[in-house]
Amino acid sequence: MPAQLQSLELWRHTFVASVRGDAPDLSARQMALMLSVYLGDGPHTVRGLALALKISKPAVSRALDRLGDLGYIRRERDDLDHRNVLVQKTIEGSQFLVEFSRLIDAAKEHVASIPPKLVDFVVEAQPVAASNANTPAPIPEMWARPAAE
Numbered sequence: 001m002p003a004q005l006q007s008l009e010l011w012r013h014t015f016v017a018s019v020r021g022d023a024p025d026l027s028a029r030q031m032a033l034m035l036s037v038y039l040g041d042g043p044h045t046v047r048g049l050a051l052a053l054k055i056s057k058p059a060v061s062r063a064l065d066r067l068g069d070l071g072y073i074r075r076e077r078d079d080l081d082h083r084n085v086l087v088q089k090t091i092e093g094s095q096f097l098v099e100f101s102r103l104i105d106a107a108k109e110h111v112a113s114i115p116p117k118l119v120d121f122v123v124e125a126q127p128v129a130a131s132n133a134n135t136p137a138p139i140p141e142m143w144a145r146p147a148a149e
Contacts, residue, residue, distance in 0.1 A: 006111050013107035014100075021103070023096055024070055029055065030063045037073060037087050038097055044087040045078075072096055 019025055026034065032053055037044050040052070046064065050057045064087060067073045072093035078084035 009114065010104070010107050010111050013110050014103050017103045017106065018100065023099060027063070029059065030067055033060065033063050034067060034072060034093065034097065038089055038093065045084050046087070049087065067093070
């Protein structure tokens with residue numbers, strides 16, 4: 001299986017297992033924030049997270065509200081600078097990420113067991129615009145045309 005398909009199959013298998021489980025579904029933004037808080041160097045502030053993810057502070061706040069409601073993060077005023085609110089890890093959030101990492105590990109085993117196969121889906125190739133940071137990556141050749149039979 002080509003590397004791009006392996007990556008997508010890994011994501012698919014992980015997310016299918018996740019939505020079948022008991023844990024709440026998190027949006028991509030919520031998961032990005034969780035991983036930034038738990039894996040990135042702290043302390044974490046709304047402003048810092050917004051800059052790191054290149055999204056607005058209100059978008060970060062909304063996502064943190066949901067994560068806080070779930071008990072996955074908590075916010076506390078910074079004792080040194082009361083204007084700042086620090087985003088803190090919780091035991092519940094750590095447990096959620098440990099369980100999610102187990103789903104990823106299981107997905108890796110599943111993907112490794114899949115025999116090579118022909119690409120069985122097609123997307124239309126779109127012309128690639130002038131390259132810049134907002135331009136999507138070109139569509140891989142294997143997705144732009146039907147698999148040979």
